[in-house]
Amino acid sequence: MHPRLLNFNPSPQLMESSKQEAAADEQEEQAAADFSYPPLFLQSNTNTNPTVPDPSPPESNTIGFDGGAAIDVPVFDLQSLDLTALGEACRDWGLFRLINHGIPPLVSVAIQGQAREILALPFDEKAARLTRPGFFYFWGTPALTLKLKEINWLEGIHVPLGRLRSVGSAADFDGFEDFGSLVDEYGQHMARIARTLFNAMAIILKLDSDMFSSYLCEHDGTFRIYRYPKCATKSDYFAMEPHTDSSVLSIVNQDDVGGLQILQNGSWFDVKPVAGSLIINLGDIMQAISDDEYKSVEHRVIVNRERERLSLCYFAFPAEDCLISSSRYMKFTYKEFKNQVAEDIKASGGKLGLKRFKINVQDEPSESDN
Numbered sequence: 001m002h003p004r005l006l007n008f009n010p011s012p013q014l015m016e017s018s019k020q021e022a023a024a025d026e027q028e029e030q031a032a033a034d035f036s037y038p039p040l041f042l043q044s045n046t047n048t049n050p051t052v053p054d055p056s057p058p059e060s061n062t063i064g065f066d067g068g069a070a071i072d073v074p075v076f077d078l079q080s081l082d083l084t085a086l087g088e089a090c091r092d093w094g095l096f097r098l099i100n101h102g103i104p105p106l107v108s109v110a111i112q113g114q115a116r117e118i119l120a121l122p123f124d125e126k127a128a129r130l131t132r133p134g135f136f137y138f139w140g141t142p143a144l145t146l147k148l149k150e151i152n153w154l155e156g157i158h159v160p161l162g163r164l165r166s167v168g169s170a171a172d173f174d175g176f177e178d179f180g181s182l183v184d185e186y187g188q189h190m191a192r193i194a195r196t197l198f199n200a201m202a203i204i205l206k207l208d209s210d211m212f213s214s215y216l217c218e219h220d221g222t223f224r225i226y227r228y229p230k231c232a233t234k235s236d237y238f239a240m241e242p243h244t245d246s247s248v249l250s251i252v253n254q255d256d257v258g259g260l261q262i263l264q265n266g267s268w269f270d271v272k273p274v275a276g277s278l279i280i281n282l283g284d285i286m287q288a289i290s291d292d293e294y295k296s297v298e299h300r301v302i303v304n305r306e307r308e309r310l311s312l313c314y315f316a317f318p319a320e321d322c323l324i325s326s327s328r329y330m331k332f333t334y335k336e337f338k339n340q341v342a343e344d345i346k347a348s349g350g351k352l353g354l355k356r357f358k359i360n361v362q363d364e365p366s367e368s369d370n
């Protein structure tokens with residue numbers, strides 16, 4: 001140590017002023033702290049509360065904050081779908097960008113604005129208020145009531161759209177009276193887009209006409225608003241861990257922050273936000289319906305140190321009792337699939353998905369085995 005420091009004897013005034021500085025620092029930190037965050041996330045961003053234990057980080061993942069290389073995904077215009085190119089994108093990517101989708105920009109902006117306000121309410125308040133018949137609050141896991149093995153750095157509002165419609169104004173809550181009708185309006189656009197895209201895919205796949213309706217219940221889809229909090233001190237968490245969706249198809253409307261990645265040929269790539277466009281990804285049910293011709297793409301969301309991210313996501317499913325029948329999978333109803341996914345998450349903290357139903361599963365390497 002430097003000899004001057006060895007002899008250093010701070011004066012009482014100096015000690016007092018450094019105490020004041022420390023108190024000011026703490027105040028600043030508290031002010032920067034966002035008390036709308038679930039306490040665990042708040043701690044990561046401020047480190048002021050040592051009594052809250054660190055969540056255990058994912059076992060073998062040091063994923064870092066940095067994005068991967070960006071990838072240009074295929075782009076489709078909903079007003080003039082090119083069926084040949086669409087079939088190729090579903091087969092080679094399982095994901096594409098959609099433009100000219102007809103959602104009035106003001107509807108998206110209004111939902112995003114209100115969602116930000118709702119999610120910015122103090123944690124306890126929003127958790128207590130978002131238990132209306134139509135809206136449910138969740139954090140730490142996108143599987144709603146099921147605990148994943150690892151914490152996912154997210155929170156959000158879960159809306160079963162069919163239920164929202166049936167409860168009507170009972171879903172309204174103070175200060176956000178038109179939120180329910182906005183979500184309903186957005187949901188109608190989602191249903192229209194999902195139906196248009198699914199019909200196009202069904203034509204390409206030459207599905208029987210009765211499958212057009214039973215394989216997609218677009219008005220009973222699920223809508224989720226995700227807020228991905230900043231994650232200042234931890235780089236070893238996923239905002240949402242790698243997964244495939246259980247849907248027929250999913251529609252993601254992301255803000256300008258970025259963080260969504262897809263697995264393509266064994267590497268992870270950023271799917272950059274492009275204002276006004278939507279990301280469509282195919283889910284497990286579409287892969288089964290297409291007999292593995294189309295792919296349920298593996299994707300994830302990485303955390304961001306400086307900026308929160310907001311995304312509006314819609315998931316379309318078949319009717320619960322709809323029998324999915326194909327040559328590569330055992331016959332299963334959508335309800336059986338859903339229950340099996342829930343059972344697997346309960347037992348192991350993770351989803352096994354389609355593998356559970358595959359005939360001769362050992363012959364087929366999955367993309368994540370690469």
Ligand SMILES: O=C(O)CCC(=O)C(=O)O
Pocket residue numbers: 142224226240245252254260299300301311313
């Ligand atoms: O927020 C996103 O961009 C993706 C969300 C997602 O993958 C999901 O909810 O399954």
Ligand SMILES: [Fe+2]
Pocket residue numbers: 243244245250299
């Ligand atoms: Fe997903």
